[in-house]
Amino acid sequence: MQINPDQLKQLIEASLFVMAKTVSIKQLNESVLANFSVSRAKVKAAIEELQQDYQGRGIELVKVAGGYRFQSIETLSPYLQPLWQEKAPRYSRATLETLAVIAYRQPVTRADIEFVRGVAVGSHIIKSLSDRHWIKIVGHKEVPGRPGLYATTNEFLAYFGLDTIADLPPLSDAESLAALFGQSQAIPDSASAPKTDEESTNE
Structure with a gap:
């Protein structure tokens, strides 16, 4: 036709x-x-x-x-905010930092993320990002234990208004990074456990 x-x-x-x-x-x-x-x-x-x-x-x-x-x-x-019944999810700084490491260094293992951030990454953080469909396991690293390799998803790109990962702002561009990841409201990390990540969300 x-x-x-x-x-x-x-x-x-x-x-x-x-x-x-x-x-x-x-x-x-x-x-x-x-x-x-x-x-x-x-x-x-x-x-x-x-x-x-x-x-x-x-x-x-x-x-x-x-x-x-x-x-x-x-x-x-x-001005459109009153029309949205659900508030935007609020994530801790630890969660957003973890997401940023995955986005810029993918594919990465949990150990890779912990090495970059210098602190342990709580399982709840990985679960939170997975439940949001922003990250997924795309393979396994060929080392003892074969840990999962995490990468971002199309849902991540769509939420943050990116066409491809190449559209991420340079790591040196702090203002653009803040604007990008600021779309998900950040809340302070708990100071009670300095060696691990504590997170609170309202999802």
Whole structure:
């Protein structure tokens, strides 16, 4: 079946709204566009036109985690806060530091993380990040015990608004790092156990 450029734009736009999540061109071609003769290049061109259409609006079409999604523009976030029933999860500094080590040095073992941070990493921290689907085991290090190797996920990329890991700000750019990981509210670590990580969340 054939589809003209305007219809293609409309179908892609409607699909992204209905799915309400990050969707790749491959997923579009295998679902709503499966019955149409349309190339990847034409789909990408239609998406780029949609991005232009939404410039200057309260909604934008962004590329994250290898796909595309609609989201409100960042400057409106403070005003939209009352509409969100659930508060953003609050993580300890230890949890965010652990996540940063995994993001920048992946794949890494728990021992690697502890070496970089200089303190033991509590199991609850790894579990918290795993439950959030921000990290996963991608293999095992070929050393005695074959410890798991942790890496970040597409959910991590989508939450932090990144298309690929290469989009992470340089480690030397403290302001960008604070803006990135500041999206998940940090709370102070407990001072009662200096040799291990203590965490408190409201999840």
